[in-house]
Structure formats: C-alpha cells, structure tokens
Amino acid sequence: MLFLAEMEVRLPPDMPAEHADELKAREREYSQAAQRDGRWPHLWRVAGRYANVSVLDVGSIDELHELLSGLPLFPYLDIRVTPLARHPNAIDRGESDV
Numbered sequence: 892m893l894f895l896a897e898m899e900v901r902l903p904p905d906m907p908a909e910h911a912d913e914l915k916a917r918e919r920e921y922s923q924a925a926q927r928d929g930r931w932p933h934l935w936r937v938a939g940r941y942a943n944v945s946v947l948d949v950g951s952i953d954e955l956h957e958l959l960s961g962l963p964l965f966p967y968l969d970i971r972v973t974p975l976a977r978h979p980n981a982i983d984r985g986e987s988d989v
C-alpha cells in the first residue's frame with residue numbers, strides 16, 4: 892500500500908542545539924533504514940521549507956502508523972497522510988492493470 896506523507900518539521904525555537912542535532916542524527920539513521928528496506932521509496936525536501944514529501948510503501952495502516960510514530964522527530968512533525976491508488980493512465984511498471 893502506497894501513501895503520500897507530507898511532513899512539516901516544527902522544532903521549538905528554544906530546543907538546545909545539541910538535542911536538536913541528536914534527534915536529527917537519529918532521524919537520519921531511522922529513515923535511511925526504512926529507505927534501505929523498501930518502506931520509504933521516496934524522500935524529497937520541499938524547496939524553501941523545513942518540510943518533506945515522502946512516498947511510503949507499507950502493508951497496513953497499522954504499519955504506517957508504527958513507521959511514522961517511530962520517527963525520532965515525531966513529536967515535532969505535522970504529518971498529513973494521503974492514500975495513493977493506481978492512476979489508470981500511469982505507464983505499467985510490471986504490475987497488472989487495476
């Protein structure tokens with residue numbers, strides 16, 4: 892199941908820089924592990940904003956929630972999730988038409 896996830900990062904301005912750096916380092920490790928295992932096929936920075944647009948590939952809504960809520964930055968993220976369905980005009984990538 893594919894989901895579009897739009898995330899806005901909102902770190903409190905008074906968060907100590909060392910704490911922010913530690914969270915960002917853990918976030919990088921966590922999201923790169925998910926990218927490597929195929930659950931996070933796209934991660935794009937939104938130009939001009941501390942925000943990303945991601946495509947997540949998970950087996951269930953519960954797995955999606957587990958993946959997102961496990962993000963070290965989760966308490967500081969505004970996340971909007973949109974389920975994705977196949978577009979009928981999309982060029983086939985080896986899967987059968989829906």
Ligand SMILES: O=C(O)C[C@H]1C=CC(=O)O1
Nearest residue numbers: 900918919922942943964
């Ligand atoms: O967009 C961000 O920087 C937050 C975040 C979400 C995944 C990741 O690696 O970083």
